Amino acid sequence: MSRGGAAAVAALLILLVLPPFFVDDYVQFILDLILVYVMVSFGFNIVLGYAGQLAFANAAFFGLGAYTLAICLGRLDWPFPAALFAAAVVGGAAGLLVSLPALRLRAYYLAIITLAFGELLRWTYVHASGLTRGSSGLGVPAISIFGIPVASDRARYWLFLALAGLTLWGSANLLRSRFGRALVAVRGNEAAAAAMGLAPAVVKIGAFAWSGVVVAIGGAMYALLLGRISPESFGLSQLLLHFSIVMIGGLGSLVGSVLGAVILTAAPELLRDIPGLEEIIFSLLLIGVLLFMPKGVAGLLGRLALFRERLYLT
Amino acid sequence: MALLEVEGLSVAFGGLAALSGVSLAVSAGTVYAIIGPNGAGKTTLLNAVAGYVRPASGRIRIDGRDTTDLAPHAIARQGLRRTFQNGGVWGEMTVLENILVGVDHDAQSGLLGILFGFGRDRRTERRAVAEARAILARAGLAGIEDKRVRDLSFGQQRVIEISRALVSRPRILLLDEPAVGLSESEREELGARLRALAQEGTAVILVEHVVDLVMAVSDRVLVLNSGQVLAEGTPEEVRGDAAVVEAYLGSA
Ligand SMILES: Nc1ncnc2c1ncn2[C@@H]1O[C@H](COP(=O)(O)OP(=O)(O)OP(=O)(O)O)[C@@H](O)[C@H]1O
Ligand SMILES: [Mg+2]
Numbered sequence: 001m002s003r004g005g006a007a008a009v010a011a012l013l014i015l016l017v018l019p020p021f022f023v024d025d026y027v028q029f030i031l032d033l034i035l036v037y038v039m040v041s042f043g044f045n046i047v048l049g050y051a052g053q054l055a056f057a058n059a060a061f062f063g064l065g066a067y068t069l070a071i072c073l074g075r076l077d078w079p080f081p082a083a084l085f086a087a088a089v090v091g092g093a094a095g096l097l098v099s100l101p102a103l104r105l106r107a108y109y110l111a112i113i114t115l116a117f118g119e120l121l122r123w124t125y126v127h128a129s130g131l132t133r134g135s136s137g138l139g140v141p142a143i144s145i146f147g148i149p150v151a152s153d154r155a156r157y158w159l160f161l162a163l164a165g166l167t168l169w170g171s172a173n174l175l176r177s178r179f180g181r182a183l184v185a186v187r188g189n190e191a192a193a194a195a196m197g198l199a200p201a202v203v204k205i206g207a208f209a210w211s212g213v214v215v216a217i218g219g220a221m222y223a224l225l226l227g228r229i230s231p232e233s234f235g236l237s238q239l240l241l242h243f244s245i246v247m248i249g250g251l252g253s254l255v256g257s258v259l260g261a262v263i264l265t266a267a268p269e270l271l272r273d274i275p276g277l278e279e280i281i282f283s284l285l286l287i288g289v290l291l292f293m294p295k296g297v298a299g300l301l302g303r304l305a306l307f308r309e310r311l312y313l314t
Numbered sequence: 315m316a317l318l319e320v321e322g323l324s325v326a327f328g329g330l331a332a333l334s335g336v337s338l339a340v341s342a343g344t345v346y347a348i349i350g351p352n353g354a355g356k357t358t359l360l361n362a363v364a365g366y367v368r369p370a371s372g373r374i375r376i377d378g379r380d381t382t383d384l385a386p387h388a389i390a391r392q393g394l395r396r397t398f399q400n401g402g403v404w405g406e407m408t409v410l411e412n413i414l415v416g417v418d419h420d421a422q423s424g425l426l427g428i429l430f431g432f433g434r435d436r437r438t439e440r441r442a443v444a445e446a447r448a449i450l451a452r453a454g455l456a457g458i459e460d461k462r463v464r465d466l467s468f469g470q471q472r473v474i475e476i477s478r479a480l481v482s483r484p485r486i487l488l489l490d491e492p493a494v495g496l497s498e499s500e501r502e503e504l505g506a507r508l509r510a511l512a513q514e515g516t517a518v519i520l521v522e523h524v525v526d527l528v529m530a531v532s533d534r535v536l537v538l539n540s541g542q543v544l545a546e547g548t549p550e551e552v553r554g555d556a557a558v559v560e561a562y563l564g565s566a
Contacts, residue, residue: 177439178414178415178439178442181407181411181414181415182415184404184406184407184411185404185407185415188404188405188406188407189402189404191366191386191398191402192398192402192403192404193387193415194365194366194385194386194387194390195364195386195390195395195396195398195402195479196390196395196415196416196478197387197390197391197482198387198415199385199387199388200387
């Protein structure tokens with residue numbers, strides 16, 4: 001990294017670390033939520049944008065992350081790092097599972113099957129009440145990391161920042177590596193990718209599994225943030241929100257995912273006082289983006305030449 | 315022993331017999347041309363050899379090893395590379411990235427290393443980029459390495475596709491009409507390049523309609539017609555074959 005680049009990263013880090021000193025609880029909550037949705041939309045983007053797979057299991061990965069964390073913490077009394085690791089592993093395994101139909105099925109069937117997978121999980125959360133406490137919801141106990149309690153909102157924000165930072169940094173590296181190139185190659189022309197010795201199936205499985213890991217960590221953060229989770233948080237409206245963030249931010253764009261998460265988390269809060277307006281604006285925004293800005297906000301910025309990020313990362 | 319052996323290969327699409335009982339053998343260090351009229355089954359033959367089409371019967375062997383039932387990527391890993399008649403470059407990648415996908419093939423690095431940029435992986439990546447740049451320089455493409463491939467001319471895309479196929483020094487190279495879209499001088503360059511490859515020991519299998527190029531560079535020529543072998547031999551033998559002149563060369 002150049003010296004200017006390092007300075008910019010340092011400045012950005014400081015900017016990101018500071019907010020808890022200046023904002024009230026409410027704004028702090030919104031910032032935490034933004035970090036959750038950055039994770040969620042970026043993870044979704046790996047499958048939807050980079051791998052080009054029409055799979056809608058994102059709310060499922062999200063819910064699995066949240067429930068795994070809550071169960072490991074609250075019911076099994078695991079320490080937080082172990083519970084978080086378990087959430088990531090379960091997310092990755094779910095991603096792997098979902099990738100199997102993706103290897104055989106084409107667009108619409110894959111979309112339907114993955115939607116069904118999400119609904120099936122939601123049904124399971126309701127009915128496996130011995131483990132999940134069903135519709136009444138499952139509480140998430142306070143956590144500590146290696147003996148240090150994460151008691152304040154500030155500490156939680158910093159924890160989220162670290163988790164999101166590490167995961168996104170890792171993901172960006174992954175997409176910039178030969179794996180990312182393989183992903184774009186398979187998406188662009190599967191026959192040509194195989195002709196270079198790449199196994200398309202392995203590449204797709206990897207993308208789904210990594211997506212599952214990232215989104216499940218986001219789900220675990222969500223559980224920590226809310227302190228109580230219930231099945232209805234992980235249904236179709238959650239999925240629609242994830243999808244909208246990816247589409248509005250920009251398919252296949254990392255920076256777009258961040259922008260989309262900021263816009264769609266902050267906007268509803270600003271519009272909250274006028275009933276119904278939130279949903280209307282939300283829908284109009286999505287329709288507008290799909291019709292007029294197929295590459296989302298990131299694509300629009302790119303066209304304005306204010307800012308350039310390529311559809312793929314290299 | 316021949317490097318590539320095809321024995322009694324038949325391929326059917328529904329009721330259509332695209333290939334019937336085709337046999338051929340290609341030795342290392344030779345240019346082997348496959349010619350024939352449109353729809354003769356040339357592309358189908360390449361597709362079957364590379365694993366993209368399952369034959370109804372017949373065997374394919376690479377260096378004595380049966381590859382008939384392997385998937386395309388597994389066959390590619392036997393040291394076989396191919397280009398596509400309709401082009402197989404990745405338009406949204408840059409020229410350098412297209413080549414890098416070929417270089418990546420040899421990389422060995424763990425997931426954690428990639429995720430968090432440990433030293434060895436940074437080095438792997440740097441080495442890959444350096445190697446890709448060297449390949450581009452040799453192919454005369456150094457000036458356009460950061461251009462998106464879809465913005466380039468058809469001829470340049472062809473050259474990139476062939477360069478990409480050559481990255482990992484394949485033992486067997488299948489080219490499907492590589493001269494389409496090339497100028498006269500580019501064709502000559504291509505011919506010289508194919509000869510040089512054969513000189514280095516590669517088995518080059520060339521599907522081509524440009525008869526002059528075929529006659530100039532090939533060691534042997536196979537003529538396909540309606541999925542069957544019409545003739546096989548040296549360029550001179552094939553050129554003098556009455557059936558070939560009637561079915562193909564005469565009309566070309
Ligand atoms: N996937 C497919 N499904 C059905 N029919 C096919 C398929 N691929 C090829 N064919 C048919 O098989 C026959 C041989 O086609 P092929 O593409 O191998 O011919 P070719 O010799 O490469 O022709 P050209 O010179 O036009 O490229 C043609 O009749 C073609 O229509
Ligand atoms: Mg053809």
